[in-house]
Amino acid sequence: MTRSSGFKVGIGIAITALVGIQKAAAQAPTLSVDPSRLPRLGTIDARFQSYNVEMVEVTGGRFWKPYNPSASAPSARGADNAGNMPAGGNPDLFAYREPIDLSNRRLRTLAAALAPAYLRVSGTWANGTYFAESDETPATPPGGFSAVLSRERWKGVIDFARAASAEIVTSMATSPGARDATGLWQSDQARRLFAYTKSIGGRIAAVEFMNEPTLAAMGGAPKGYDAAAYGRDFKAFVAFIRTSEPDVMVLGPGSIGETTASQSSTDFISTRNLLAASGPGIDAFSYHHYGAVSQRCAPGQPTPEAALSEAWLASTDRTFAYYRSLRDEFAPDKPMWLTETAEAACGGNPWASTFLDTFRYLDQLGRLAKAGVQMVAHNTLAASDYGLLDEKTLRPRPSYWAALLWRRLMGTIVLDAGTHHGMHLYAHCRRGARGAVTLLAINTDRTNAVTLRLPVTSERYTLSADDLQSVEVKLNGTALKLGPNDELPRFAAVTSPPGSVEIGPATITFLTVGEAKNPACD
Known part of the structure; x- marks a missing residue:
């Protein structure tokens, strides 16, 4: 094999590998969850x-x-x-x-x-x-x-x-x-x-x-x-x-x-x-x-x-x-x-x-x-x-x-959110809201985001930090801290329309679905 042909083969392998990576990325599984259909597992004490x-x-x-x-x-x-x-x-x-x-x-x-x-x-x-x-x-x-x-x-x-x-x-x-x-x-x-x-x-x-x-x-x-x-x-x-x-x-x-x-x-x-x-x-x-x-x-x-x-x-x-x-x-x-x-x-x-x-x-x-x-x-x-x-x-x-x-x-x-590769996902009926569901999505991957697909609108509360070993935590990008006279901050949600919700690397997200209409939550 000549140097030229070897070079061409190398380029071909590289392109094939790149295409493979792109296809893998494109075909990476998106986690689809329908909050209205999650079955009931049981209940926990109110003082859990x-x-x-x-x-x-x-x-x-x-x-x-x-x-x-x-x-x-x-x-x-x-x-x-x-x-x-x-x-x-x-x-x-x-x-x-x-x-x-x-x-x-x-x-x-x-x-x-x-x-x-x-x-x-x-x-x-x-x-x-x-x-x-x-x-x-x-x-x-x-x-x-x-x-x-x-x-x-x-x-x-x-x-x-x-x-x-x-x-x-x-x-x-x-x-x-x-x-x-x-x-x-x-x-x-x-x-x-x-x-x-x-x-x-x-x-x-x-x-x-x-x-x-x-x-x-x-x-x-x-x-x-x-x-x-x-x-x-x-x-x-x-x-x-x-x-x-x-x-x-x-x-x-x-x-x-x-x-x-x-x-x-x-x-x-x-x-x-x-x-x-x-x-x-x-x-x-x-x-x-x-x-x-x-x-x-x-x-x-x-x-x-x-x-x-x-x-x-x-x-x-x-x-x-x-x-x-x-x-x-x-x-x-x-x-x-x-x-x-x-x-x-x-x-x-x-x-x-x-x-x-x-x-x-x-x-x-x-x-x-x-x-x-x-x-x-x-x-x-x-x-x-x-x-x-x-x-x-x-x-x-x-x-x-x-x-x-x-x-x-x-x-x-407590609802059964199933088992999903790449993310820890839990679900409960939302506290104080009939028919509503809350999902807790924990992404433990430090470098890769995970996509969660929901068929209905949700309200997102994401916890993150600029440094994982920081004592400061952010909610939807804003640092959480006590206000004057030790007032608790307002937890403002970000509305996500039906479709894909990205769960960033090393973040924790609560998603509330008010219109889930889950019969287990009535």
Whole structure:
């Protein structure tokens, strides 16, 4: 072959390849969805989208040290609960924080905008928290406890829940201080908490016995605590609730760790063993999920580059499937509640506070609503790097704005939007609009847009950011921020006529279809 002929062949191959690429682009599948025909899958609790305020936030104490100390600097003042941290915890990972001001107007305004919700006040720290028996709060916790919850602080929780239209979920003290000389759990602390709550007009809607009993040793349980001890204690707890607080839902077991490396610990107690030992008694099956622990606890964890990958996002499904199988075996037909979740355990990674984690947050809500989970409590509302609000300023982070859009647009009836290559698509009946449908389209591709074809007019709300690791998020190109006096911005939609709607690379779009006339939404 001559050089000339080789050149011609090369040009021919290049042209053929270019034509092939152009044809492939031209033939790239457009996702067509008819909102009027999407079938109903089921329903979710009206308080499906919920949040946690850690018990240590209420009492004050040592919580996960922020990556940027200047953003949320801990107090230098000595504190009654300054030594409170998980058993065996590395003190270098924690910093003291003052009790959260639950009377703060901004905090209440932003929480109320997510109503109705469940407010879960629990966490590992709750296992060792002593509830004061009078208005005089002890300066130090009694033996067997690691922190003190004053009546004033708990009243603040009740007042906050009322202002935010939230129902309280909590857990019991289970450390050695809550036990008799033989190690048996006693209901004294629980009785005192419930009695005081009712005396001031409050209500506890649901309760877990212990926070994360699979990691009981880390949570301050007595030395050698095992599944048999848990089963004995849980039965006593259920007997107390049924007799004294029959209107309170019992959640359990509140496990974590079976789908991560946590179970490698010699102290780990499997959920199967916990359920076998405790027997029946739960009204809803609760579990926790973190796709990983943060880099502050385990360097080398998933990086920002993996944050939009299917492997990372699908960890939600893997954990759910594991605990659903146990639910089906030990508590068939009981609803499932995810009572604690976030980007990563140990306070979240540095990018948990950025737009990048909004994809995980909304995709998780979409997946779990579709699977029938009834409640998802994000950890936290306003603490550490995974909070929906900045810990110091209480200003919304990107995931808060996403949460607010979900709250306003996604109703409790879940529709089946199908499975589509190249985009995560979820559908619900629109909140407060008969016959209307809301689609949630999440494009995790960082470079390519996806086209969605709709036969009717839609209203578009697109979340984007100039930098995926930015703490600023835009809605239809305009930065979201609070107005004067903490006024929430007006969420202005862009009208899209029937036809193609482009979902840009690495963006999240809610599409409301007012004229869907879906019979499932009547």
